[in-house]
Amino acid sequence: MRILVVEDDADLSRQLRDALKDVGYAVDIANDGEEGHHLGDTEPYDAVILDLGLPVIDGVSVLQKWRADGKKFPVLILTARDQWSEKVAGFDAGADDYLTKPFHTEELMARLRALLRRAAGHTTDTIDIGGLSVDNSSARAFVDGMSIKLTSHEFRLLSYMATHRGRVISRTELVEHIYDQDFDRDSNTIEVFVGRLRRKIGTDRIETVRGLGYRLVDPSETKAK
Amino acid sequence: MRILVVEDDADLSRQLRDALKDVGYAVDIANDGEEGHHLGDTEPYDAVILDLGLPVIDGVSVLQKWRADGKKFPVLILTARDQWSEKVAGFDAGADDYLTKPFHTEELMARLRALLRRAAGHTTDTIDIGGLSVDNSSARAFVDGMSIKLTSHEFRLLSYMATHRGRVISRTELVEHIYDQDFDRDSNTIEVFVGRLRRKIGTDRIETVRGLGYRLVDPSETKAK
DNA sequence: AGCGATATTCAGATTATGTTCAGGGGAAAC
DNA sequence: GTTTCCCCTGAACATAATCTGAATATCGCT
Structure with missing residues (x-):
């Protein structure tokens, strides 16, 4: 999952970035409203953390523009304790939580x-797909109840595919959601990771759709072959 | 476990701090309601001991603010013998015990x-994980029935990991719950302690999850590789 | 068969984690 | 009050896991 953090306080944004990366998200940081708006406009984030008190363009305006443009990603706004009115304005502008x-x-x-899983239409942090269980809150995965050892990137990949189970996901989409801005996308890393994942969770759980991408499936449901 | 004590009587707070530290908690002290409120707002405590008769802001108000902000930590309130009404107000404000x-x-x-273990969803003071037994009431640990000699910080680490068994716990989280306020977080103390603990309780009981943190497990349950 | 797409393997680079050690500080013992 | 001992800390160094990109093999379709 790839997250955008729009926050002008350098200390706080650094702290957020570290914490988010620790948990296995790809993170981009914007230091003011303008940069934030632009990134949100051009990159496919899975969620945005938006401070309302921002230089250049304030947070509420940024959010309004995004929503006016039809951006759907969930937005969590940060407010100072005493800015109650801003908080309300933030919700009116389309924030999902604060x-x-x-x-x-x-x-x-x-x-x-909670936002991420709501956006994906799930109600819990763990997703089950025919014996494969992916727990986003603890960054763990199980096959038939047995814990599986996954590396950080392997889990990111699996987690993204799990929240979009059944859908075909292109290599490009995977790269965009698993890595942050500065990443050289031409290379076959995705294939490599898919290969490693398959070895760990079972080859038949990740289908290759030639020319399009991959799809995470419940192997027991896939009879036509 | 890290505890906040909000108490204006210097003698009492010193006594509490000593007693709590003896048992292996990390302890922060606040001398008035305002300081207490601020600490509870910004630091991740596992429990709070809150005197209701406080200067600057009274205890009940502090507690109300915390709960209004969504703080979940258990709170134990202290009242003078004759302040029955305050006690009731305290419970209404969200206290867990008095x-x-x-x-x-x-x-x-x-x-x-009792509060700590209830918060963690346990019913007893001792936690068993496949032959490893951690007794929080006596601050001791056993492996296969044999008592193990742990230093204070080793026990804190183990105790925290035990109450969150199975979950991956980041270095940051460990530092925050094992040390009190004044601690320089960049250093490799956590790694050092994990290393020492492993030597004492067995290497395979603490799994490291690269990039995320550590996890206390029952070695017999982890077969998948 | 031939082509493009996908898989697999591998090694070097990179970074996270482990280990060891010495000095300081504090508590207990004397 | 002094000594002794144990533990904590932080640094330096060693090790190990993982990421990356490329080279090579295989697959599936026309």
């Missing part, structure tokens, strides 16, 4: 997960 | 342990 500064990182993470 | 001053330290400790 958090008052200061906050505990753990709480932010929990809310973010 | 104690009337004066009280015996042992009773406070016992109630605190």
Whole structure:
């Protein structure tokens, strides 16, 4: 999952980036409203964390523009304690959740997960696909109840495919959601990771759709062959 | 486990701090309601001991603010003998337990342990994980029935990981819950302690999840590789 | 068969984690 | 009050896991 953080306080944004990366998200940082708006406009984020008190363009305006443009990603806004009115304006502009500064990182993470899974139409943090179970809150995966050891990128890949189970996902989409801005996309890393994942969770769980991409499936449902 | 004590009586707070540290908690002290509120807002405590009769902001208000902000940590309130009404107000504001001053330290400790274990979803003070047994009431640990000699910080680490068994715990989270306020977080102390713990309880009980953190497991349950 | 697409394998680079050690500080013992 | 001992800390160094990109093999379609 790829997250955009729009926050002008350098300390806080660094802290957020570290924490988010720790949990296995790809993260981009924007330091002011303009940069933030532009990134949100051009990159396919899975969620955005948006401070409302921003230089250049304020957060509410950024959010309004995004929504006016039809951007759907969930947005979690951050407000200072006393900016109650801003918070309301933020919700009116299309925010999905808010958090008052200061906050505990753990709480932010929990809310973010809630947004991500709501956006994907799930109600829990764990996704089950025919014996394969992916737990986003603890970054673990199980096959038939047995814990599987996955590396950070392997889990990102699996997690993204799991939240979009059944859909064909292109290599490009995977790269965009698993890596952040600075990544050299031509290389076969995705194939390599898919290969490694298959070896760990079972070859038949990831279908290749020639020319389009991959699809995570429940092997027991796939009879036609 | 990291505890916040909000208490204006210097003697009492010092006594509490000593007692709590003896048992292996990390402890922060706040001397008035305002400081207490701020700490509870910004640091991730596992439990709070809150005197209701406080200068600057009274205890009930502090508690209300926390709960309004969504803070979930268990709170044990302290009241003077004759403040029955305050006690009720405290419960209404979201307290989890209370104690009337004066009280015996042992009773406070016992109630605190009860709160901590309830918060973690356990029903006893000792946690068993495949032959490893962690007893929070006596701050001891056993492997296959044999008592193990752990230093204070080793036990803190183990205890925290045990109450969150199976979950991956980041270095950051460990530092935040094992140390109190004044601690320089960049250093490799966590790795050092994990190393020492492993030597004492067995290497395979603490899994490292590269890029994320550590996880305490029952080695017999982890077969998949 | 031939072509483009996907898989697999591998090695070097990179980074995260492990280990060892010495000095300081504090508590207990004397 | 002094000594002793144990533990914590932080640094330096060693090791190990993972990522990446390329080279090579295989597949599936026309």
